[in-house]
Amino acid sequence: MKKIIFALFILILGGTVFFFGWVQIRVPPGSYGVMRSKTHGIDPVVIREGEFRWLWYAIIPTNTALNVFTLRLVEQPIRITGSLPSGNAYALFAGLEADFSYEYAGSLSFMVKPDQLPVLITERSVANQEDLEAFERRIAGEIASYSTRRIREHVAAGNELGELSMDKLKEDILREYPYIENLSCGGAMVQYPDLVLYNSLRKIYEDYRRGQQKSQESDVSPPANRQINARIRLDELAKYGELLTKYPILLQYLALEKGGDGKNPDPGED
Numbered sequence: 001m002k003k004i005i006f007a008l009f010i011l012i013l014g015g016t017v018f019f020f021g022w023v024q025i026r027v028p029p030g031s032y033g034v035m036r037s038k039t040h041g042i043d044p045v046v047i048r049e050g051e052f053r054w055l056w057y058a059i060i061p062t063n064t065a066l067n068v069f070t071l072r073l074v075e076q077p078i079r080i081t082g083s084l085p086s087g088n089a090y091a092l093f094a095g096l097e098a099d100f101s102y103e104y105a106g107s108l109s110f111m112v113k114p115d116q117l118p119v120l121i122t123e124r125s126v127a128n129q130e131d132l133e134a135f136e137r138r139i140a141g142e143i144a145s146y147s148t149r150r151i152r153e154h155v156a157a158g159n160e161l162g163e164l165s166m167d168k169l170k171e172d173i174l175r176e177y178p179y180i181e182n183l184s185c186g187g188a189m190v191q192y193p194d195l196v197l198y199n200s201l202r203k204i205y206e207d208y209r210r211g212q213q214k215s216q217e218s219d220v221s222p223p224a225n226r227q228i229n230a231r232i233r234l235d236e237l238a239k240y241g242e243l244l245t246k247y248p249i250l251l252q253y254l255a256l257e258k259g260g261d262g263k264n265p266d267p268g269e270d
Helices: 002-023 087-094 114-122 129-155 166-176 195-246 247-261
Strands: 032-037 066-068 076-084 100-114 181-193
Touching: 032 114, 066 114, 066 129, 076 129, 087 195, 100 114, 100 129, 129 166, 166 181
Parallel strands: none
Antiparallel strands: 032 066, 076 100, 100 181
């Protein structure tokens, strides 16, 4: 009888130890867990549904705490409006009524990488689901701003939107934001300017400005040179004036030099 009771005690004790160390059971389906402990800090391995995890230090009372997160697909709309640089000036120069404004409508979506949750806890102070959702909103806004800037620069350079490689844009975003995955970017121009007309007017205007500049440089060169030479001469005279003021005896020397023979002039001469 004692052996049976002892065996039951061992089984119950072993089951209890196993249960408290079985951390995966604490994570609800569809969620991810990150274990924190006083003895081991933050466990870098994320606890996932369907992956058995048993941690011996989890059986120590009050030693561990489990952070549970639910990851979702984050969606962010993108709307860009603007006008091509100096478009109105080019149209006015050519005497045309042309509208070079544009509008882009699109969206992006992504998910936070589960494996990055321990990093986010350590480096971004993401301690709970509320912190995670705030982080997702902030990152979504930053990625939208980054995409908007890239699209504006591309269109402002007079390029067709189709020439902007979305794969390259996604690659750049993922490099800038290594915490995310499953990134999707898409959209289209709701209003698009006539780039052929814009580029033609810009070239005509730039050619005209270059011609005007060359003409002005040719007309202004002689007076400009004279002004520069006069300025140099004035600087030289100012230096002579300072020198003569400081050393008046030089005036007598200059007078002797002007006589030509280096001798004192005749006092009786007028």
